[in-house]
Each structure stands twice: as C-alpha cells, then as structure tokens.
Amino acid sequence: MATAGAGALLGGRLAAQERGRGGRGARGGAGSAPTRPIPPDVRNTRGIDVHHHYAPPGWLKVLAEQKALNVEPWMGWTPAKAIEAMDRAGVATSYSSITVPGIYFAEGFGNQQAPPGAKFKNDVVALAREANEFGAKMKSDYPGRFGIWASLPLPDVDASLEEIEYAFDKLKLDGIGLITSIGTKYMGDASFAPVFQELNRRNAIVYTHPGASPCCLYALPGVGPTTLEYSHDTARTIVSWVNSGSADRFPNIKWIFSHGGGSIWSARYIGGEIGRDPKAFAAMTQPPRLLSHLRKFYYDTAATSNFLQMQNLKTLVGTSQVVLGSDHPYGDPVDYILDLRELQTSGVLTAQERQNIERENVARLLGH
Numbered sequence: 001m002a003t004a005g006a007g008a009l010l011g012g013r014l015a016a017q018e019r020g021r022g023g024r025g026a027r028g029g030a031g032s033a034p035t036r037p038i039p040p041d042v043r044n045t046r047g048i049d050v051h052h053h054y055a056p057p058g059w060l061k062v063l064a065e066q067k068a069l070n071v072e073p074w075m076g077w078t079p080a081k082a083i084e085a086m087d088r089a090g091v092a093t094s095y096s097s098i099t100v101p102g103i104y105f106a107e108g109f110g111n112q113q114a115p116p117g118a119k120f121k122n123d124v125v126a127l128a129r130e131a132n133e134f135g136a137k138m139k140s141d142y143p144g145r146f147g148i149w150a151s152l153p154l155p156d157v158d159a160s161l162e163e164i165e166y167a168f169d170k171l172k173l174d175g176i177g178l179i180t181s182i183g184t185k186y187m188g189d190a191s192f193a194p195v196f197q198e199l200n201r202r203n204a205i206v207y208t209h210p211g212a213s214p215c216c217l218y219a220l221p222g223v224g225p226t227t228l229e230y231s232h233d234t235a236r237t238i239v240s241w242v243n244s245g246s247a248d249r250f251p252n253i254k255w256i257f258s259h260g261g262g263s264i265w266s267a268r269y270i271g272g273e274i275g276r277d278p279k280a281f282a283a284m285t286q287p288p289r290l291l292s293h294l295r296k297f298y299y300d301t302a303a304t305s306n307f308l309q310m311q312n313l314k315t316l317v318g319t320s321q322v323v324l325g326s327d328h329p330y331g332d333p334v335d336y337i338l339d340l341r342e343l344q345t346s347g348v349l350t351a352q353e354r355q356n357i358e359r360e361n362v363a364r365l366l367g368h
C-alpha cells in the first residue's frame with residue numbers, strides 16, 4: 001500500500017502544529033490503551049462501523065502543507081493498523097470516509113487546525129478522484145473489511161456527477177461521504193439539486209460528517225469546533241435538507257448523520273412537534289411532519305454513546321435508526337462496543353437493541 005510513507009510524511013510537521021487542537025474528541029484515539037476490560041465475546045460482535053476514517057496520501061500532503069491537519073491521529077496510520085483496532089472490537093467491516101475538513105478549501109478550512117482565515121484553492125476534482133481510487137484499493141486489498149463512502153468534488157456539480165458515475169459504476173464504492181457544509185452551502189442548497197437528483201435515482205446512501213462553516217468556526221474565541229459547532233453544523237444541514245423541500249423531492253436517498261444527529265434534538269425545530277404529554281407522544285400513530293422525515297434518517301453513535309443522547313434517539317426516532325460509529329482513528333471502536341454494553345446493563349438498551357445498533361440496522365440498509 002502507498003500508506004507506508006504517511007508517518008514519514010507527517011513526522012517532520014508534528015512539532016510545527018499544536019497537537020490535537022480543536023479536532024479531537026474526548027476519546028483516547030487509536031494509540032491509547034483501553035482502560036476497561038474487554039470480555040472475550042466482544043470479538044464475536046460482527047459489528048459494522050459507518051463512521052471510520054481513512055487518509056489518502058494526497059489528502060494528507062495538502063493538509064500538512066497548509067498546516068490544516070490534525071496530525072496526531074494519522075501518525076503511523078495504515079489500513080492494516082485500522083484493522084487491528086477493528087479486530088479488538090469485533091468490528092467486521094468499517095465504512096470509511098475522509099474526515100473534516102473534507103477536500104474543498106477555497107472558502108476556508110472547516111477546522112481550527114488551519115490558521116484563522118486560511119483558504120486554499122486546490123484541485124478538488126483530482127483530490128476526490130485520488131481519495132476514491134485509494135479507497136477502492138483498500139477494499140480490494142482487504143476484502144470484506146472496508147466499505148468506502150466516496151468523496152465528491154462539490155461545489156462543482158458537473159464534476160460531481162461524473163465522480164458519482166465513476167465511484168459507483170467503475171470503483172463499486174458503497175455510498176457518498178460529504179461534509180455537512182460545503183463552504184457556506186448546506187445540503188438543501190438549490191445548486192446541489194442535480195447531484196441529489198442523481199443520487200436519488202440510484203437509491204444512494206449518503207453519509208455526512210460534520211465540518212464548520214466559515215460563518216461560525218471562530219464564533220466563540222478559544223472554543224474548538226467539537227464543543228458546539230460540529231453538532232450545530234449537523235443540525236443545520238438536516239434543517240436545510242428538510243426545509244428546502246429536498247427531503248420530499250429526493251426520498252430515495254438514505255442519510256446517515258454523524259454524532260447522533262448533533263444538536264438537532266435540542267432545537268425548537270423538534271420541540272414544537274412533540275407536545276407536552278410523553279404518553280400521548282408515545283401513542284401517536286402518525287409522527288408529526290418534521291419527525292416523520294427525521295425518522296427515515298440514520299444516526300451514528302460517535303461521541304454519542306451515553307445514556308442521555310441514546311435515550312433521546314430512542315424516544316424520538318427509535319433505536320432502529322441508530323448505527324455504530326467509532327470515528328477511528330480519533331476514537332477507538334472497542335470503546336463504543338463497551339459503551340453499548342454498559343447502556344444495556346443500565347437498562348437504556350435491550351440486548352436486541354444493542355445488537356441491532358452494532359450490526360443489524362445497517363446490515364439491512366447495506367444488504368449484508
């Protein structure tokens with residue numbers, strides 16, 4: 001694999017960057033030792049992880065040169081190392097994507113690794129193509145262990161339509177992976193309609209990963225985007241998709257939103273629909289209009305595998321819409337498997353619900 005040089009490429013740059021600034025979650029990352037005992041039967045989980053990242057060399061190079069890379073998680077990263085982490089957690093297959101800041105930098109970088117105000121007009125078409133071809137090679141080098149959410153060179157719509165055809169028909173990739181905002185545009189933006197029309201025609205899965213729009217990346221001085229902004233950007237793109245009418249126009253697209261849907265569940269957007277009586281809400285035979293859309297989407301567990309957020313998802317959309325996401329190499333898959341087991345022990349999830357989240361919900365979606 002061409003990844004052998006990734007550590008060498010990055011080694012000289014680590015000192016020049018602030019380690020972990022802004023982009024890391026609370027998780028220990030790929031290199032940290034697990035702090036909880038791992039029961040032997042974890043290896044039988046057969047989990048399917050939809051929130052897992054890979055790093056094509058060209059992407060690492062551009063970000064490192066622009067000082068926009070969260071370097072530490074990628075030190076020594078290879079697909080084989082990723083598989084070691086998957087094996088520790090009993091994860092059979094990881095659907096892998098490019099993480100923030102994505103591949104489009106002309107309006108800024110959606111993380112705080114880059115210097116404030118930094119922009120870079122790169123060749124988005126070439127970077128998407130390289131990412132997708134590298135992903136296809138990961139799939140063929142490790143059969144059954146990886147799926148790939150393909151990158152698209154948005155906001156270039158014509159090139160994105162070409163890349164959809166190439167990624168699905170030639171490379172046989174599994175779905176599309178997009179950052180929640182492309183510069184200042186969200187998923188319901190009218191200019192993106194031809195792309196989603198084509199994805200709707202193909203009944204495609206579209207996975208989104210949060211970024212931070214230029215509007216808000218530095219809204220609070222000294223506060224990194226993991227604190228609020230990635231959650232808000234996810235909520236904004238969900239509202240953009242539904243309120244623009246795209247959710248009605250393109251109903252065949254199957255969405256997976258990261259981090260449990262971000263802050264959408266605490267917004268007035270939802271509060272107005274649920275009423276005041278939990279028994280009446282639970283007994284509703286027809287979900288309210290907005291929730292009926294949100295109940296068709298899927299939400300991953302990354303940074304969300306706690307009793308409060310899981311209970312919210314269970315109450316509002318049901319556990320059938322929750323899927324395993326670990327954010328590797330920023331997170332460790334085994335932490336999430338152990339979190340889900342603790343949620344079963346504490347009564348938030350039943351054994352069946354836990355197994356469905358680990359595997360069955362997304363296996364149905366992907367035809368495993």
Ligand SMILES: [Zn+2]
Binds near residue numbers: 051053100327
């Ligand atoms: Zn991620």
